[in-house]
Amino acid sequence: MHELSLCNSIQQVVNRAAGDRTVTVVHLRLGRLRQVVPDTLRYCWDLVTADSPLAGSELAIESVAVSARCNACAAGTTIADTLVLLCCECGSPDLELLTGEEFLITTLDLADSGADLG
Amino acid sequence: MGRFHRHDDDTGHGHGHGHGHEHEHDGGHSHEPEADLHGDHSGYATGADRIVVLERIFDENDRRAAENRERLDRAGVLTLNLMSSPGAGKTTVLERTLAAVPDPGRIGIIEGDIETSIDADRLSAVGARVSLLNTANGFGGECHLDAPMVANALDRLDLEGLDLLFVENVGNLVCPAEFDVGAHRSVMVYAITEGEEKPLKYPVMFRAVDAVIVNKMDLLPHLDFDLELFEKNLQTVNPGVETIQVSARTGTGMDAWLAWLRRAER
Numbered sequence: 001m002h003e004l005s006l007c008n009s010i011q012q013v014v015n016r017a018a019g020d021r022t023v024t025v026v027h028l029r030l031g032r033l034r035q036v037v038p039d040t041l042r043y044c045w046d047l048v049t050a051d052s053p054l055a056g057s058e059l060a061i062e063s064v065a066v067s068a069r070c071n072a073c074a075a076g077t078t079i080a081d082t083l084v085l086l087c088c089e090c091g092s093p094d095l096e097l098l099t100g101e102e103f104l105i106t107t108l109d110l111a112d113s114g115a116d117l118g
Numbered sequence: 119m120g121r122f123h124r125h126d127d128d129t130g131h132g133h134g135h136g137h138g139h140e141h142e143h144d145g146g147h148s149h150e151p152e153a154d155l156h157g158d159h160s161g162y163a164t165g166a167d168r169i170v171v172l173e174r175i176f177d178e179n180d181r182r183a184a185e186n187r188e189r190l191d192r193a194g195v196l197t198l199n200l201m202s203s204p205g206a207g208k209t210t211v212l213e214r215t216l217a218a219v220p221d222p223g224r225i226g227i228i229e230g231d232i233e234t235s236i237d238a239d240r241l242s243a244v245g246a247r248v249s250l251l252n253t254a255n256g257f258g259g260e261c262h263l264d265a266p267m268v269a270n271a272l273d274r275l276d277l278e279g280l281d282l283l284f285v286e287n288v289g290n291l292v293c294p295a296e297f298d299v300g301a302h303r304s305v306m307v308y309a310i311t312e313g314e315e316k317p318l319k320y321p322v323m324f325r326a327v328d329a330v331i332v333n334k335m336d337l338l339p340h341l342d343f344d345l346e347l348f349e350k351n352l353q354t355v356n357p358g359v360e361t362i363q364v365s366a367r368t369g370t371g372m373d374a375w376l377a378w379l380r381r382a383e384r
């Protein structure tokens with residue numbers, strides 16, 4: 001699916017943020033509603049970064065469950081296993097999403113510079 | 119427009135709280151170095167061996183989509199993003215639509231569905247201004263259109279000469295829902311040959327649209343398609359969404375679709 005083009009976007013952001021420093025791990029926060037398959041994303045990351053300074057770096061994906069507040073019954077509710085958004089207390093579809101749409105790069109781990117001449 | 123008015127996660131903006139739609143975390147992120155995140159407007163904060171980035175992956179696409187929308191607003195062109203599974207009938211619905219309006223030359227079409235490269239010819243034959251997208255340019259772009267691709271297509275259209283623009287997206291029920299292209303409305307074409315369950319299987323896409331054209335109604339007598347069950351499933355994922363039953367083959371129901379379009383133009 002669109003994991004390849006997403007990896008391109010991720011690569012651009014990482015390169016901009018890291019400059020010439022060596023990145024070992026890219027930490028992502030990924031909401032379930034994004035419909036991105038983590039395994040596919042990691043696979044595409046290896047393809048996209050091959051032969052680049054990011055080759056060998058790892059995607060660490062923190063999956064964020066879907067949660068919403070129900071406007072019908074005011075229950076704080078979490079919908080973990082389905083993308084069909086219904087309140088698990090009262091079944092209402094009238095929900096306000098709290099989490100599940102995140103898709104961002106949070107932090108980058110860098111390799112020890114080794115050039116730290118003290 | 120449902121999906122496309124997203125506000126992902128804005129932990130990075132300490133001043134953002136207080137809006138009604140502000141997101142909260144589910145408590146699972148307490149290990150993140152939150153202390154560094156506030157008041158940093160450069161977007162990056164440098165630590166010893168870790169850089170805090172907090173950049174949304176869709177930011178660039180969303181920015182370009184907003185630019186497209188502004189450009190279309192300035193030219194006064196109502197733009198609809200047309201999405202469906204492959205073969206649900208997007209091109210046929212467009213052909214019927216063009217045939218039914220007095221001046222099809224004022225309708226533009228951005229043709230991005232690579233499944234059928236002959237679509238562009240079918241549509242220019244009935245008088246539309248067609249901009250064909252070269253989806254081969256985009257790395258991995260074959261499963262959806264994104265905002266930069268649509269921006270290129272807009273460059274090749276005389277927007278001042280148009281009132282209405284359709285973007286025929288790639289036939290796919292997952293990826294196009296993720297990419298705002300800058301349209302004003304999203305419409306899905308759904309064929310009754312696809313069964314009743316698709317809204318439940320692809321809820322993110324079905325939630326993102328403003329109307330669903332239920333197509334191939336001429337086939338109803340030959341199928342065991344349960345229209346009521348489909349409608350129930352659809353309303354579950356997108357309460358209140360409008361459905362318009364048509365047969366693009368026979369033309370039945372096209373009046374209701376044209377009426378929807380006229381309402382959208384206002």
Ligand SMILES: Nc1nc2c(ncn2[C@@H]2O[C@H](COP(=O)(O)OP(=O)(O)O)[C@@H](O)[C@H]2O)c(=O)[nH]1
Nearest residue numbers: 204205206207208209210333334335365366367
């Ligand atoms: N029976 C029937 N066939 C249709 C209808 N609309 C489209 N088709 C057929 O479905 C196939 C795919 O249509 P097309 O418009 O190319 O779908 P697209 O891929 O979504 O653009 C073509 O063979 C059409 O003739 C309809 O209302 N009824």
Ligand SMILES: [Mg+2]
Nearest residue numbers: 209231234237
């Ligand atoms: Mg088509």
Ligand SMILES: [Zn+2]
Nearest residue numbers: 070073087090
């Ligand atoms: Zn409830």
